[in-house]
Amino acid sequence: MNQSITVIGMVLSATPIGEYDKRVVILTKEKGKISAFAKGARRQNSPLMGVTNPFAFGQFELYEGRTSYNVVQANITNYFMELSTDFEGAYYGFYFMEVADYFTKEYNDEREMLKLVYQSLRALASGNINRELVRYIFEMKTFVVNGEAPEVFRCANCGVGDRSMVFSSQNHGTICSECQGIAPDGIALSKAALYTLQYIASSTIEKLYTFKVSDEVLDEIRKVMQQYMDAHIDKKFKSLEILEMCLK
Ligand SMILES: [Zn+2]
Numbered sequence: 001m002n003q004s005i006t007v008i009g010m011v012l013s014a015t016p017i018g019e020y021d022k023r024v025v026i027l028t029k030e031k032g033k034i035s036a037f038a039k040g041a042r043r044q045n046s047p048l049m050g051v052t053n054p055f056a057f058g059q060f061e062l063y064e065g066r067t068s069y070n071v072v073q074a075n076i077t078n079y080f081m082e083l084s085t086d087f088e089g090a091y092y093g094f095y096f097m098e099v100a101d102y103f104t105k106e107y108n109d110e111r112e113m114l115k116l117v118y119q120s121l122r123a124l125a126s127g128n129i130n131r132e133l134v135r136y137i138f139e140m141k142t143f144v145v146n147g148e149a150p151e152v153f154r155c156a157n158c159g160v161g162d163r164s165m166v167f168s169s170q171n172h173g174t175i176c177s178e179c180q181g182i183a184p185d186g187i188a189l190s191k192a193a194l195y196t197l198q199y200i201a202s203s204t205i206e207k208l209y210t211f212k213v214s215d216e217v218l219d220e221i222r223k224v225m226q227q228y229m230d231a232h233i234d235k236k237f238k239s240l241e242i243l244e245m246c247l248k
Helices: 081-085 087-103 111-126 131-145 191-202 215-232 238-247
Strands: 004-017 021-028 032-038 057-064 069-078 165-168 173-176
Touching: 004 032, 004 087, 004 111, 021 087, 021 111, 032 057, 081 087, 081 111, 087 111, 087 131, 087 238, 111 131, 131 191, 131 215, 165 215, 191 215
Parallel strands: 032 069
Antiparallel strands: 004 021, 004 057, 021 032, 057 069, 165 173
């Protein structure tokens, strides 16, 4: 007899299977990213219907079958309902789920990533911070959590920390004014933009979404993150394409 297990996690995605079922991907505290079958979850009166939608966060009881986990029941503590009536917010959220899915693995320790997606959805739902800023903070911190952070505290070439800096994806981080010749892709950074990148890199996840920036700094951070994402991720995220089409 297989036993059931209880995990804490968030539904990253749900795909319809057959007429009434779903396959869900859950990012869990205990087992990293897992895939589970939710039988009958698309039937109108199924208790699994709402609890297997993206963003649902809480406790999931799973039964380990021969080839896959099966969702038995769930106790959801946050559905992020604010986002269900908010197209733009929801698509930023779907984008975060896709990025998390891209970076995480089964049986890997993904607790920091789970915390990051949870806090990022909270920041979106609260509406207190510019959503584009939430996006770039989330992207940058995703690289940090996954050990792929760019250097932002000193020159990635000579190690000096107190000169003016440009950001260069080719050089995996900031390059000082003396070394700038090796960074043809360099993006000029104001002191405020450099400090913002340093704050995101070093802050705890709980304190990430506690600041605002000027439009000028947001422009700089946008250029940095677009360049860094393009250089490091070869996947096109569907939800981001939809979002960018709608924001134009
Ligand atoms: Zn240098």
